[in-house]
Amino acid sequence: MSFLKEIFSQPASNEWARLLRTARKRSIVVSAAKLALLVGSVLNALNQGGRLLDGLPLSWFQVAVNFLVPYCVASYSAARNELRRPGDHPC
Template identity: 55%
Template sequence: MVLTAPSPKIRRSATKVALVVGSVLNLINQGAAILGPADISWVHVALNFFVPFCVSSYSAARN
């Protein structure tokens, strides 16, 4: 698994998943900040993209 995780195919696929899922998560979790005067938590924004990337990479590398 460690040897296949850095493969370009897995990274590309995981990036696509992270962009879609992370965007939806950010709209849900940061909606008030995006649409209103609340402050955006940039740490949470980053985590909303990083976690789906890791899960997708791990899942692809396992198979």
């Protein structure tokens, strides 16, 4: 039950600021971008493959969302993980 409580609890604004600063670290950005490229490509192939095969145009909004969502999830997860590690954090 504490797991659900943690998921739905709103972090303080200071914690959000630390999370965003951590998520902008180069190592996290690069890793999240690589993952988003891979996952976004697969999602686009699955979601819009039929449109392409039928000769219909792509939904560019859906293309953007298919890359943006995996990027956000990966960078958020990496930043939260880094902030939870014991030790000093520069952020």
